[in-house]
Amino acid sequence: MSESPVTVQPSQEQQPQTKDPSAPNVEDLYLESYAFTTAAAIVGSVDRKVFVLLRDGRNLFGILRTFDQFANLVLQDVVERIYLNDESNTPKKFGETYKGVFMVRGENVVMLGELDIDKEDDHLYELEQIPFEVAEKELKIAHAKTIKDEKIKGKKLLEKGLINDFVKSDLY
Amino acid sequence: MLFFSFFKTLVDQEVTVELKNDIEIKGTLKSVDQYLNLKIDNISTVNEGKYPHLKSVKTLFIRGSTVRYVHMSPSSVDCTLLQDASRREALVQSAK
Amino acid sequence: MLPLYLLTSAKSKEILIELKNGENLTGELVNCDSWMNLTLKNVIQTSPNGEEFLKIPEIYVRGNHIKYLRLPEEIMDHAKEQNILNMEQRNRNQKRRGGNQGGNYNNYGNNNNNNRDRDNSGRFGGGRDRGHFRNDQQQHRNGGGRNRYNNNNNNNNNNNNNSQNQNQN
Numbered sequence: 001m002s003e004s005p006v007t008v009q010p011s012q013e014q015q016p017q018t019k020d021p022s023a024p025n026v027e028d029l030y031l032e033s034y035a036f037t038t039a040a041a042i043v044g045s046v047d048r049k050v051f052v053l054l055r056d057g058r059n060l061f062g063i064l065r066t067f068d069q070f071a072n073l074v075l076q077d078v079v080e081r082i083y084l085n086d087e088s089n090t091p092k093k094f095g096e097t098y099k100g101v102f103m104v105r106g107e108n109v110v111m112l113g114e115l116d117i118d119k120e121d122d123h124l125y126e127l128e129q130i131p132f133e134v135a136e137k138e139l140k141i142a143h144a145k146t147i148k149d150e151k152i153k154g155k156k157l158l159e160k161g162l163i164n165d166f167v168k169s170d171l172y
Numbered sequence: 173m174l175f176f177s178f179f180k181t182l183v184d185q186e187v188t189v190e191l192k193n194d195i196e197i198k199g200t201l202k203s204v205d206q207y208l209n210l211k212i213d214n215i216s217t218v219n220e221g222k223y224p225h226l227k228s229v230k231t232l233f234i235r236g237s238t239v240r241y242v243h244m245s246p247s248s249v250d251c252t253l254l255q256d257a258s259r260r261e262a263l264v265q266s267a268k
Numbered sequence: 269m270l271p272l273y274l275l276t277s278a279k280s281k282e283i284l285i286e287l288k289n290g291e292n293l294t295g296e297l298v299n300c301d302s303w304m305n306l307t308l309k310n311v312i313q314t315s316p317n318g319e320e321f322l323k324i325p326e327i328y329v330r331g332n333h334i335k336y337l338r339l340p341e342e343i344m345d346h347a348k349e350q351n352i353l354n355m356e357q358r359n360r361n362q363k364r365r366g367g368n369q370g371g372n373y374n375n376y377g378n379n380n381n382n383n384r385d386r387d388n389s390g391r392f393g394g395g396r397d398r399g400h401f402r403n404d405q406q407q408h409r410n411g412g413g414r415n416r417y418n419n420n421n422n423n424n425n426n427n428n429n430n431s432q433n434q435n436q437n
Contacts, residue, residue, distance in 0.1 A: 035203065036176075036180060036203060036204060036205055036206075037205050037206075038205045038207065038209055040203060040205075041202075041203045041205060041209060041211040041233050042233055044231070045231070045233070051225060051229060054335070054336070055238075056290070056335065059225065065344065066269055066270060066271055066274065067271065068270045068271050068272065071209070071233075071235065072271040072272070072304075073271070074271045074274055076344055081225075083224075083225070085222075089222055090221045090222055091222075091224060099338065100338060100339075100340075100341055101338065101339040101340070101341055101343065101344060102336055102337070102338055102339075103271050103274070103275065103336060103337040103338075103339055104335075104336045105304065105331075105334050105335060105336060106235075107237075107332075108288070108335045108336065109235050110191070110193075110234070110235060110238045111191075111232055111233060111234045111235065111238070112232070112233040113215075113226065113229035113230070113231065113232040113233070114229065114230050114231045114232075115228050115229060115230070116228045116229070116230050119227065119228035120225075120228040122227065122228065123224035123225060123227055123228070126224070127224075165192070169288055169289070169290075170192075170193075172193050172238070
């Protein structure tokens with residue numbers, strides 16, 4: 001810095017002049033672009049009860065505590081719930097268990113929904129509750145069946161020169 | 173970035189999002205980001221019986237990578253504008 | 269508080285990791301980095317079908333193979349405490365910084381700082397509810413005090429700045 005003390009004085013007086021007209025604009029611009037970020041989309045659900053669907057088909061219900069730009073999520077008081085479908089693919093039974101604190105890596109999230117806590121249990125009255133371990137076993141069988149079916153489907157499609165876009169880890 | 177801008181013009185309009193797992197979700201598009209993650213308000217699932225737990229969901233954040241289609245009203249799409257924009261984008265790309 | 273920062277406070281605690289392939293690892297968290305790569309010790313590995321178990325003294329997990337982590341409940345409380353400590357620290361720093369700067373300039377700077385703080389705590393779910401509210405109040409009080417202080421000592425501060433510049437010359 002080769003400024004003399006005299007030049008410091010005017011620069012300080014200039015500060016308000018340059019700030020006044022430009023500062024709100026910059027802020028507006030920042031806010032405008034911020035409205036279309038991952039963070040802005042999720043921030044409203046922080047500290048609310050949310051439902052998270054993972055790519056492996058897990059349904060997690062818990063309180064969203066924090067997240068980052070990758071949509072990595074931290075959930076507290078998580079309950080995992082398994083819905084078991086009948087032949088017509090509609091849930092008939094469910095099992096649930098308390099799982100505590102979860103930190104989910106963003107890539108494994110399919111969707112995150114904010115729950116209306118007054119209504120969140122309504123649909124459960126129409127379903128039969130079974131122990132979580134039993135539900136887990138039944139789900140494993142169901143998953144094995146989907147994987148088998150998809151494999152067959154994949155082969156058939158391949159014969160016609162088409163590709164079945166299915167990976168074993170995508171069971172949502 | 174073209175589709176990001178395009179989706180931004182759809183904000184506050186009614187859309188139906190079809191996911192790769194065949195769920196169809198209808199609602200008001202509230203936000204979109206650069207990965208085309210979507211935030212949808214006042215959702216209703218087309219096949220409600222299949223996903224009863226979505227009945228109590230008010231707003232939904234959907235990861236862009238799991239979306240198959242987004243259906244929207246034809247009136248909200250300006251095709252000529254889109255064509256122009258894609259040409260312009262192609263020009264920019266080729267100039268690089 | 270960001271998820272990855274929360275993870276650092278789970279060090280030396282027992283955690284469970286599920287990998288994308290369904291494998292489970294439970295053990296004591298030794299270290300982690302900003303890509304969520306982890307090292308654990310005294311690990312029990314469970315195969316995806318849950319039928320085979322393996323005891324491993326030490327393991328390194330590449331972050332991108334992780335599906336999710338299950339953390340001990342205590343770390344949420346720990347995070348809350350840390351947050352309050354951080355906030356107090358920040359307030360103290362701000363007070364100190366406030367004393368050194370010139371009047372007008374300082375006013376603008378402070379406004380910006382206030383905004384930024386509020387934004388951060390909102391966006392990352394940092395200082396929420398009670399914490400957030402209190403933080404704001406404190407900032408207002410501090411801000412008021414600072415301004416008065418600065419206005420009284422305006423000349424003084426300018427002198428200080430000048431002498432600093434001279435020193436640099």
